[in-house]
Amino acid sequence: MNDIGLIGNPNTGKTSLFNALTRTYAYVGNWAGVTVEKKVGVLSNKRGHLTDLPGVYSLNPLSEDESVTIRYLLESTPDIMINVVDASQLARNLHLTLQLIERGSQVVIALNMMDSAKSQGIHIDIERLSQCLGVRVVPVIARSGAGCGKLLDSVSTASDSGNPAPASSPTLPDYGPILEAAVQSLTDALPGGVRDARWKALQFFEGNRLAAQALAQHVPEDFLQSLHRRTEAAIHAKTGIPSCEAWIRLRRSEAIDRCLQASVRCEQRAPVSMSQRLDRIFTHKWLGIPIFLCLMYLTFKLTFEWLGVYLSDALDALIQGPFAEGLERLLAYADASNFIRALIVDGILSGVGGVIVFVPQIFILFFIISLIEDSGYMARIATVMDRLLEGVGLNGKAFIPMIIGFGCNVPGVMAARTIEQPKERLLTILLTPLMSCSARLTVYSLFAFAFFPSHQAAIVLSLYVIGVVLALVLAKLFSATLAGSEPSLFVVELPPYRVPQGKTLLRSTWEKGKGFMKKAGTFILAGSVVIWLLSYTGPGGIGVDIDRSFLQKLGQMLTPLFEPLGFGNWQSVCALITGFFAKEVVVSTMNILYVAPTEAGLRETLTHFFTPLQAYSFMLFTLIYVPCMATVAVIRKETGSARWTWFAVCYALAAAYLLSWLIYQIGSRIG
Amino acid sequence: MKLTETAIGSIVEIIGMMSMNERVRRRLSDLCIAEGSRVSLQYALPFHGPCMIESGGQCVAIRRKEAACIEVVPI
Numbered sequence: 001m002n003d004i005g006l007i008g009n010p011n012t013g014k015t016s017l018f019n020a021l022t023r024t025y026a027y028v029g030n031w032a033g034v035t036v037e038k039k040v041g042v043l044s045n046k047r048g049h050l051t052d053l054p055g056v057y058s059l060n061p062l063s064e065d066e067s068v069t070i071r072y073l074l075e076s077t078p079d080i081m082i083n084v085v086d087a088s089q090l091a092r093n094l095h096l097t098l099q100l101i102e103r104g105s106q107v108v109i110a111l112n113m114m115d116s117a118k119s120q121g122i123h124i125d126i127e128r129l130s131q132c133l134g135v136r137v138v139p140v141i142a143r144s145g146a147g148c149g150k151l152l153d154s155v156s157t158a159s160d161s162g163n164p165a166p167a168s169s170p171t172l173p174d175y176g177p178i179l180e181a182a183v184q185s186l187t188d189a190l191p192g193g194v195r196d197a198r199w200k201a202l203q204f205f206e207g208n209r210l211a212a213q214a215l216a217q218h219v220p221e222d223f224l225q226s227l228h229r230r231t232e233a234a235i236h237a238k239t240g241i242p243s244c245e246a247w248i249r250l251r252r253s254e255a256i257d258r259c260l261q262a263s264v265r266c267e268q269r270a271p272v273s274m275s276q277r278l279d280r281i282f283t284h285k286w287l288g289i290p291i292f293l294c295l296m297y298l299t300f301k302l303t304f305e306w307l308g309v310y311l312s313d314a315l316d317a318l319i320q321g322p323f324a325e326g327l328e329r330l331l332a333y334a335d336a337s338n339f340i341r342a343l344i345v346d347g348i349l350s351g352v353g354g355v356i357v358f359v360p361q362i363f364i365l366f367f368i369i370s371l372i373e374d375s376g377y378m379a380r381i382a383t384v385m386d387r388l389l390e391g392v393g394l395n396g397k398a399f400i401p402m403i404i405g406f407g408c409n410v411p412g413v414m415a416a417r418t419i420e421q422p423k424e425r426l427l428t429i430l431l432t433p434l435m436s437c438s439a440r441l442t443v444y445s446l447f448a449f450a451f452f453p454s455h456q457a458a459i460v461l462s463l464y465v466i467g468v469v470l471a472l473v474l475a476k477l478f479s480a481t482l483a484g485s486e487p488s489l490f491v492v493e494l495p496p497y498r499v500p501q502g503k504t505l506l507r508s509t510w511e512k513g514k515g516f517m518k519k520a521g522t523f524i525l526a527g528s529v530v531i532w533l534l535s536y537t538g539p540g541g542i543g544v545d546i547d548r549s550f551l552q553k554l555g556q557m558l559t560p561l562f563e564p565l566g567f568g569n570w571q572s573v574c575a576l577i578t579g580f581f582a583k584e585v586v587v588s589t590m591n592i593l594y595v596a597p598t599e600a601g602l603r604e605t606l607t608h609f610f611t612p613l614q615a616y617s618f619m620l621f622t623l624i625y626v627p628c629m630a631t632v633a634v635i636r637k638e639t640g641s642a643r644w645t646w647f648a649v650c651y652a653l654a655a656a657y658l659l660s661w662l663i664y665q666i667g668s669r670i671g
Numbered sequence: 672m673k674l675t676e677t678a679i680g681s682i683v684e685i686i687g688m689m690s691m692n693e694r695v696r697r698r699l700s701d702l703c704i705a706e707g708s709r710v711s712l713q714y715a716l717p718f719h720g721p722c723m724i725e726s727g728g729q730c731v732a733i734r735r736k737e738a739a740c741i742e743v744v745p746i
Contacts, residue, residue: 057701062694089729092703120728242689249700275730276713285717383732387720390734396721420694489737490721491698494730 002048002159003076007069007100008084009093010055011376011495013112016504017084017142018052021152045152048159051078057092059099060208060245064417064425070210073103077195079159081105082151084142087117087124090264094133094256095249101135101169103199108154109137110147116496121267128263134169143501173255175248178238179205182231189219205231205244275376275496282377288384296464300457303364303441309456311360312445312599319353320598339543343532350597351528351588352521357599358445358584359517362438366512367505369407374500374508378403379492386490392472393479395419395490398428402471405435406464407512409631412437413638421489427478429638430648431471433627436464439519439583443622446587450603451612459616463623470624470655519582527578527585532592546595565621565657566614566664576621582628617664624656674712674741675722682711687742695737702731709746712738 006021008014022041039052053072054065061067072078081100085093100107109130117124130137136154140147174180182205187197194200203211205228215224232244241247282291302308327349331341372378378400386396397419405412409432416428436444444463448456534551538544546552555570558577562568571593579586594609596602610618626649627635636645677683685708688696704710704726713723715735722738723730 057698060697062697062701089727091727092701092729095701095703246705249705253703279713279723279730283714283716283723285714288716379732383721383723384716386732386734387716387718396732420698487692489692489695490732490734491695491737492732493702494723494732 002079002155004043004048004050004155005053005072005076005078005081006050006084007053007081007096008055009057009086009089009096011493012055012084012086012089012093013142014052014055014084015508016501017082017110017112017140017148018050019504019507020140020142020145020148021082022050043152043155044148045156047152047156048079050082056096058095058206059203060206061210063420067210070208073100073105074200074210074214079106080155081107082110082155083107084110084112087111087114087139088120088122090122090124090260091253091256094259095252097133097135098169098172098252098255099199099203101133101172102202103196106158107135108151108158109133109135110142110151111137111139112142114139115141120273123265123267125263125265129259132169132171132259132262134171143498143504171255171259173251175202175251176235178234179231179244179247182227186215186219186224186227189223190215191218194218202248204228206248207243207245273496278497279380279494282380283384288380289388292381292384297457297461299365299368300461300464302368303361305457308361308364309445309449312357315360316357316599319349319357324349324353324597342536342543343529346595346597347528347532347536347592348525350591351531351585352525353591353597355442355524355584355588358442358587359513361441361445363509363513365438365441366407367509369403370505370508370512371500372403374498374505376495376497379494382492383494388472389475390488390490392476393488394424394427394475395421395488397490397492398424398431401428401432402435402468405432405437407438408515409433409435409437409627410515410634411512413631413634416638423479424488426639426644427475429635430478430644430651431475433631433635433648433652434467434471434474434624436467436623437583439628440623442584442587444619446590446599446602447606447610447615447619450606451610451615463619466620466659467623470659474651474655519584523582524584524588527581528588528592531574531578531585531589535593546593551593564664565660566617566668567610567621569609571609572618576625579622580626580629582630583622586622613664613667617660617667620663621656621660624652624659626652626656672743672745673739674710674724674743675715675735675739677712677743677745679714680711682709682746683743684709684746685741686744688740691737691740695733699731699733702729703727704731710741710743 006014006018018041021043023044024042041050043050053069056066056069059070059073061070083097083100085097097107097109126137126139136158138147138151138154140151183198183201186201190197200211200215204215204224212224228244235244235247236242239247241250282288327344331344381403382396382399385399389396389398401412401415404415412432412435413429416425416432419425419428444460448459452459531551535546535549536543538549540548551574552570555574558573559568559570562573571590574593575586575589578589591597591602594602594605596605632645632649635648636642639645674683685706687706699705708726710724710726713725713730715722719735721732721734723732724738
């Protein structure tokens with residue numbers, strides 16, 4: 001098995017290529033020490049493991065997830081690197097390629113998006129490009145999978161040949177006498193056995209702090225610093241260029257230009273591209289934000305009213321009908337005791353089944369989020385929202401974790417890593433839990449259908465909007481008071497719009513939705529059993545009436561606290577407590593405690609316990625009150641601070657109580 | 672002349688961007704937008720919102736105040 005790394009600029013179709021080259025995962029988890037997702041797939045010809053690296057523009061990292069890629073190159077020894085290159089942006093992409101060749105890696109270039117290059121009038125002579133760079137170049141269209149077979153063959157031949165990496169590529173730049181001498185004196189100072197010494201030295205002169213750290217293990221830091229200073233001064237004196245970094249970049253650009261002159265021919269481009277035309281609509285001066293809100297509204301319409309509710313009802317009928325009957329018959333056949341039968345039917349089937357029925361709605365939502373990610377619209381949303389977010393001390397990019405947070409807060413909090421500025425990143429992490437995740441959707445689906453059957457989408461949208469508005473208000477408050485004052489910044493690449501490709505879309509929807517299914521099998525299952533047990537047993541013994549159970553006693557103690565919010569019944573208090581494990585458990589708990597296994601039955605029962613106003617107050621409290629356990633854990637990991645984690649929990653509780661109280665008190669005054 | 676003062680869609684050459692925030696400048700140079708690049712302003716959002724600039728077929732959005740740090744000359 002070969003170890004192969006997949007590396008490339010962001011937005012070059014890396015994920016599509018990863019999906020096209022692999023069939024199954026060998027490993028999905030996190031990079032050591034950080035929570036950036038690490039995906040390793042098995043190549044479809046089974047001849048190697050492919051590691052998906054976070055997208056980077058250069059090897060000098062600006063954000064946290066970029067540094068993952070650089071660490072990988074500094075510490076691992078992949079046999080081959082597949083470098084995804086966007087054919088329509090060769091000049092920019094080849095900066096990274098040259099750095100990889102400089103490292104001495106065996107590089108195979110997957111030249112992606114040949115189709116869009118061609119439509120822009122860019123003609124690439126693959127043969128010449130390959131000669132110039134001294135590495136294999138394989139044209140691919142990652143989205144359709146075209147050329148991937150040939151790419152795999154190239155990777156196999158490259159690894160079979162067993163050649164060490166090409167000693168030199170004709171295009172590799174000479175950095176001029178001053179810098180080359182400095183690199184030489186640095187590599188001479190290193191002990192023998194340090195791998196890729198020249199590459200590390202060059203990265204160091206380019207200002208890469210991770211390379212500097214790696215070198216500082218072998219040579220004194222003040223030696224490094226003074227060498228850097230002297231070299232920079234000498235370059236400035238001779239060329240007028242202010243930094244080593246700018247000088248290195250210039251030399252690379254010149255080398256790339258020479259290479260492209262030999263291998264690329266450009267025709268006059270079409271005056272206005274499709275993307276520009278779409279941008280005139282989606283990022284329109286005044287219509288940009290309204291269009292975004294309309295699209296979100298359509299999303300909810302689709303998820304709740306047009307499609308989701310029918311699928312959910314069908315699934316509910318299936319689970320409570322044929323499935324439940326089959327299960328009853330099986331239990332009778334196995335001659336199960338009353339206890340076992342009650343556990344399985346009233347505990348597990350009610351609890352887990354009550355949540356499983358929301359799977360269709362959750363998958364629809366994840367599908368739409370994947371669609372937004374893959375189409376290129378996400379970067380536009382960040383752009384149109386930037387002005388608003390700048391006003392509250394964040395930047396437009398903070399909106400991306402928030403939208404992902406609509407699916408699940410855990411990846412949302414992780415996605416905050418792409419934010420370069422530490423203060424903005426912290427605020428985004430703290431506020432992303434206010435984005436109403438798909439788990440909370442189960443609660444809204446239940447209550448909105450029971451109490452507001454004709455305005456479901458509007459009611460649910462109002463909760464999402466309250467979450468976002470509260471996040472903005474708190475961002476303003478926190479950025480003014482808590483976090484230090486660093487200048488806010490915003491740069492985002494706007495990739496061309498692309499029609500999302502079916503396979504990638506389905507795979508990423510599945511990846512996201514899978515977590516929910518897994519939760520149903522673990523947390524929710526375990527939670528259901530515990531809740532049922534606590535409701536089945538009481539001070540009076542086993543099999544007591546639910547109104548005399550332990551759970552009732554526990555809920556009753558806290559009930560007075562929730563009286564002013566409008567839901568002072570012990571069942572809903574218990575549901576909120578258990579909801580900390582996972583918000584879906586709120587629904588499971590209610591299924592069990594209101595002794596209503598079907599969704600329709602529970603809706604009916606709820607109308608006896610809540611008024612519409614109380615129901616809204618309850619939904620609002622569920623939205624805000626506390627991030628779920630998994631989110632709290634990831635906040636702890638991402639902020640690296642117990643203090644900020646506690647802060648995230650406490651401010652949410654306080655805000656939830658205050659808002660629900662206001663809504664209920666004002667609502668009941670108005671009537 | 673500053674980039675923000677140019678006409679929408681007109682192509683200009685960057686001659687200086689040293690007064691810009693260091694990190695923004697780094698990211699722009701990662702995207703091959705640096706001294707000597709040819710860029711054009713595509714649009715600017717209202718209330719001093721971000722600007723979209725185009726260079727060599729790729730588009731980037733930055734804030735107005737950063738775009739105002741880009742010194743350009745017409746070509």
